[in-house]
Amino acid sequence: MGWNNFGLFITGSLISWLIGVTMPLFSEKLKQKDTKIILFTALGIIVLLVFIIQLWINLDRPPLRTLGETRLWYSFFLPLIGLVIFIRWRLHWLLTYSLAMSLLFLLINLLKPETHDQTLMPALQSFWFIPHVLVYIFAYAILAASALVATHSLFVHKFQKQSIKNLDKADQLVYLGFAFLSLGLIFGALWAKEAWGHYWTWDPKETWALLTWLFYLLYIHLRYHRPQKLKLHSWVLGLSFAVLLICWFGVNYLATGANSVHTYGAN
């Protein structure tokens, strides 16, 4: 069967996820509602798993060789991790985000079948490729949400002249995002050892990833020690996200970024 009935499987996942995320609109009791969200999300994930297993059998090799196949794994793991976080923290928006991202990857595969042929350069053909990218997708999304909380606090403080009440929500997100950020650095180090011979070479992208990590580390320690300095901490949190953005988009434009090994496809 291979990729032949891909559309059918996507539709299956899409329907169960739609039922899942719109559940809050129909169900009254909170507890029951969450259980249903979890069940329907899981169902959609199982549909994808069945597709991957049959593809694996059909290709007679792990489907890990092309860009399209890589995306398929993102689509599978995104909702899975989103679901685990949902079960723990009940972050509805994050579950919806992970389902939407998953569907986006699935749709690209469906609408652009030629990407199934798009080859991976040797440096990217590694066990670590998918976990490394996945944890960063979560880290960046969660930390972006924490930056929104900080910006909102500062906005309210500045224009509505209200004092910032607390940063508990931001703290929770930073701890969670920081965990993913740490995993990203660790997986990156393990991959670098396999690909470039050393777990840490101060490549510009590595340097900026470490800087991002250090800024959030600073935030966590500041919060721990003097939780009442809400305004200062909101600024630190906003600044941390700016560093994250430099790491994500900006490195290639810096003087130091010219010889980064992370600059793929430049020639």
Next chain:
Amino acid sequence: MQKEVEVSGKKKGKYRQSLVVVGLVMIAGLLLDLIGFTPIKMPAFPFNLYWGLGFINLMLISYLAFRNHRWLVWLSSVPASVAAIIFYTFLILSMGFIPQEGNADGMIGAFRLDQVISSWSFFLLQLFFLITLGMVTLKRSIPFKWKNWGFILNHLGLWLIIFAAALGSGDFKRLKMAIPEGESENVAVAENNQAYRMPFSIGLQDFMIREYPPKLALINLKERKIISTVMINASNPDNSYQLLDWKVNITPSIMHHTTGLVQDTNGEEKSKFLVIASQNGQQHTGNLTPGAGAEANLMQLSNQRALTILPPEPQEFISEITLSQHELQKEALVKVNHPVKFAGWNIYQFSYDQAAGKHSKYTVLELIRDPWLPVIYFALGMMTIGAIYLGWMANQEKSKHHGVE
């Protein structure tokens, strides 16, 4: 209320004090570089191990003997940690902006901010970081309480990584070895051109580049852009492909049925494809050759569209080698992302004769030795569990004993 202000004021004072002390550490480092003190270099085994054991002993003894002394109380306090993070971050920020090539003029060069890793300020700040991180870890570990396990994994893990990476840099070796096909080599060269005789030799049977099958591409002539591609698939039954609204049928001279590569009767993997392209009943016929320059190898379909075959992209760089040490012999394939371990060394595919491409007659391997790696992996394992703990607990624990420090 009065009390709260007092506490807050005290904490503020502690921050100021910490920033001043750690700032002085950094200034001391910058001055040492300015004067031109030789940068410190980690000695090799066993001296790095002695240094490390001495350092751990000193930390343990000072902690156990003077844990209530105000200096040690300060060293294991949050303000000291925050100050250490701030100045360490500051130094790494300079690495983020200044290219680390060691050739900057003026103040940047004088303070060695163009080679931070070998500067005194980096050394001293890293040392301070290790001391305060170590003291914090000791404070939470002695006496041991189970509720601190996540904290200890994260802090001890990070401490161990910095510690082992610093000591390990004294033993880390990165050498290059070029081997011609059919020959054997046992000398490798370091970055400073120093040659090393290896305890084993490596023979190269063959260097290969496995390629993906070539791709058929539809080109927009006006914008000179590829607008659609499809991989030529040896197992495609009717040799027919769809590129946007063009239906393309290509017949190779001889298609290698397992690799999908195209070969002509000489075995040369550059053969002509007979191409028939059609759109709305209009038909074009021509020839295309994979791998040739795109300019010379276009089949024009209309004013704006043309077909070409893109040069195949590399899938794998492979060195087929034999490793021998005394009687011991081992055959192995070295590929990018798949190093081979032998006699305490990791062997990586590094380079080849790029002008000759897949016909390269030699390979360049990278030989790396890092005996401290198991410690690093152990510490990374600790931090992995620590990170999962952090994500699972988030700020729950903090809100429980809020402000206790």
